[in-house]
Amino acid sequence: MLLALVLLPFGLVIGSFLNVVIHRVPRKESVAWPASHCPGCGAALRKLDNIPLLSYVVLRGRCRECGAGISPRYPLVELATAVLFAAAAYLLGPSVELATALILVCALVALAVTDLEHQLLPNVIVVPALLAGLVLSAVANPAGWWTYPVVAAGMGGFLLALALVYPGGMGMGDVKMGAMLGAFLGGYAALAVFLAALAGAVVSGVLMATGRAGRRTRILFGFFMALGGLATLFAGPGLWGGYLRLLGGG
Incomplete structure (x- = not known):
């Protein structure tokens, strides 16, 4: 149970990275560079605006700089990955x-x-x-x-x-x-x-x-x-x- 709780936040972070993969790989872009940015205006995300799940809620699903809507896919992927990670840890253990x-x-x-x-x-x-x-x-x-x-x-x-x-x-x-x-x-x-x-x-x-x-x-x-x-x-x-x-x- 403890391992499952530990993997929940880890899963959120990995889910955030998977969002980068989902957005950039089909476009043949690097997943490492440049840093995370708004797809609409291109503004680099501040560290506080790049916290998995929480930032989406605080920003109400919009870019701080241009106000463009952020796809709900981002928090959904983060949440799904976290839940699946925790479930796997609960079932399989270390x-x-x-x-x-x-x-x-x-x-x-x-x-x-x-x-x-x-x-x-x-x-x-x-x-x-x-x-x-x-x-x-x-x-x-x-x-x-x-x-x-x-x-x-x-x-x-x-x-x-x-x-x-x-x-x-x-x-x-x-x-x-x-x-x-x-x-x-x-x-x-x-x-x-x-x-x-x-x-x-x-x-x-x-x-x-x-x-x-x-x-x-x-x-x-x-x-x-x-x-x-x-x-x-x-x-x-x-x-x-x-x-x-x-x-x-x-």
């Missing part, structure tokens, strides 16, 4: 598994929001995360280290086949993200992709039924894979067990 989970959370939060805002799953996020997942998963489970590259290749190959069959519905970013999930989650990556497909189908059906989308409207599968990955990270065994019980009638 362990290699916790380090693995925190890196996966960072990757999935960044990819989910980047896909929503820019319809992109950048290689500079996916590829390093995939490699980190392979290394950390092997450290956490030395006896079964080989399962993670096998599953990563299998998930990537499966999604690549779908992308080739239905080229308009899935991109190579989705393929690489599926492999990344395999590197972190092993066999449970299949559950994450299944949940993503289910959620995507439900949301797509609702949007089409309400006239907000058509048959050719692109579904942001990367966003749904991120949600599926998070659900699997925190509740994978329970969800899988419930599904098996449902199939068995028990």
